[in-house]
Amino acid sequence: MIYHFLYSFSDTYSWLNVFRYITFRTIYATITGLTICFILGPWVIRKLQSLRMEQPIRGDGPGSHLSKEGTPTMGGILVIFSVVVSTLLWAKLNVGYVWTVLMVMVGFGLIGFWDDYRKLSNRSSKGIPGTVRLAAEIMIALFVSIVLYLNPDFSSNLTVPFFKTVLPDLGWGYIILSTFIIVGAANAVNLTDGLDGLAISPTTICFATYLLFAYFAGNIKLSGYLQIPYVAGVGELAVFCGAMVGAGIGFLWYNTYPAQIFMGDVGSLSLGGALGTIAVLTKQEILLAIVGGIFVVETISVIFQVGWFKMSKGERMFRMAPIHHHFELKGWAEPKVIVRFWIISIILALIAISTLKLR
Numbered sequence: 001m002i003y004h005f006l007y008s009f010s011d012t013y014s015w016l017n018v019f020r021y022i023t024f025r026t027i028y029a030t031i032t033g034l035t036i037c038f039i040l041g042p043w044v045i046r047k048l049q050s051l052r053m054e055q056p057i058r059g060d061g062p063g064s065h066l067s068k069e070g071t072p073t074m075g076g077i078l079v080i081f082s083v084v085v086s087t088l089l090w091a092k093l094n095v096g097y098v099w100t101v102l103m104v105m106v107g108f109g110l111i112g113f114w115d116d117y118r119k120l121s122n123r124s125s126k127g128i129p130g131t132v133r134l135a136a137e138i139m140i141a142l143f144v145s146i147v148l149y150l151n152p153d154f155s156s157n158l159t160v161p162f163f164k165t166v167l168p169d170l171g172w173g174y175i176i177l178s179t180f181i182i183v184g185a186a187n188a189v190n191l192t193d194g195l196d197g198l199a200i201s202p203t204t205i206c207f208a209t210y211l212l213f214a215y216f217a218g219n220i221k222l223s224g225y226l227q228i229p230y231v232a233g234v235g236e237l238a239v240f241c242g243a244m245v246g247a248g249i250g251f252l253w254y255n256t257y258p259a260q261i262f263m264g265d266v267g268s269l270s271l272g273g274a275l276g277t278i279a280v281l282t283k284q285e286i287l288l289a290i291v292g293g294i295f296v297v298e299t300i301s302v303i304f305q306v307g308w309f310k311m312s313k314g315e316r317m318f319r320m321a322p323i324h325h326h327f328e329l330k331g332w333a334e335p336k337v338i339v340r341f342w343i344i345s346i347i348l349a350l351i352a353i354s355t356l357k358l359r
Helices: 002-009 014-020 022-050 063-068 076-090 096-122 130-150 173-192 200-217 220-226 234-255 264-281 293-311 323-329 334-354
Strands: none
Touching: 022 076, 022 200, 022 234, 076 096, 076 234, 076 264, 096 130, 096 173, 096 234, 096 264, 130 173, 130 264, 173 264, 173 293, 200 220, 200 234, 200 264, 200 334, 234 264, 293 323, 293 334, 323 334
């Protein structure tokens, strides 16, 4: 909105030309998202407490988590609001990709809100049935995937990291792949959200990484120089990613150990869904497995735990899954698990960025 309003006066006031630069608007979207979270954070915490929106704690989890009983949840609403407002203020609103990622984030956020509400109403860690939640997620992701596939300006070729000439055209198979990526990313972030600040920091790091890829992919000169697919208009997603980075840092201020607020499923599903969508829109789909390596490991640990438990008739591969609980039960202090996972996320992000030249 700010861009469309102020840039219209650029012919009269030449200094307003600065608003046409994605870099400028991305910086201020980041600052805006951060500021909104900082200002509204205390009020949201008090409001959720007054409404008794308090996180139910699993009885079979680590004993140290029992002290977290009563911490307000559904803080993801704050992140969604901050990102939506910041994006609407600073992005070009005539770019369809901006509305696509906002729709996915809000859609998955509504699913998460429904799940959180059921948990709070039942005073249980169980929300809506898994099959119902998964079906709702697939419907949103499938709709977006079909729309993208039918868009003549969007390619169904798959980008393979480290290989500049390997670009297989998946045809209709791209719909299946992109749906899997969006739904998979949402649930992977959801599984990771088990410790204070554990999910929001790697997510913020991932969005910071994709901010670069969105900017490069949307610039015809830079994409040609770096030999990555050019996607017209996708550069505006850098503004969205900037808003997400700012909101993520702002939310971490209140979510860091010991947390004053949890993001809940409304936060983890919306952020994960948006992250998967960004990976698809920037044509860096497979790269998400590297950037979001923490989420991949967390998900695999759950799959292996369940599979091994069934195959061995009762034995466990890990002391508890997801794997962050395994390290807790081995004696690692919660802050140590969290910070070490953050460090790994930064390293993975740097590796992902290095693929721009390692081709």
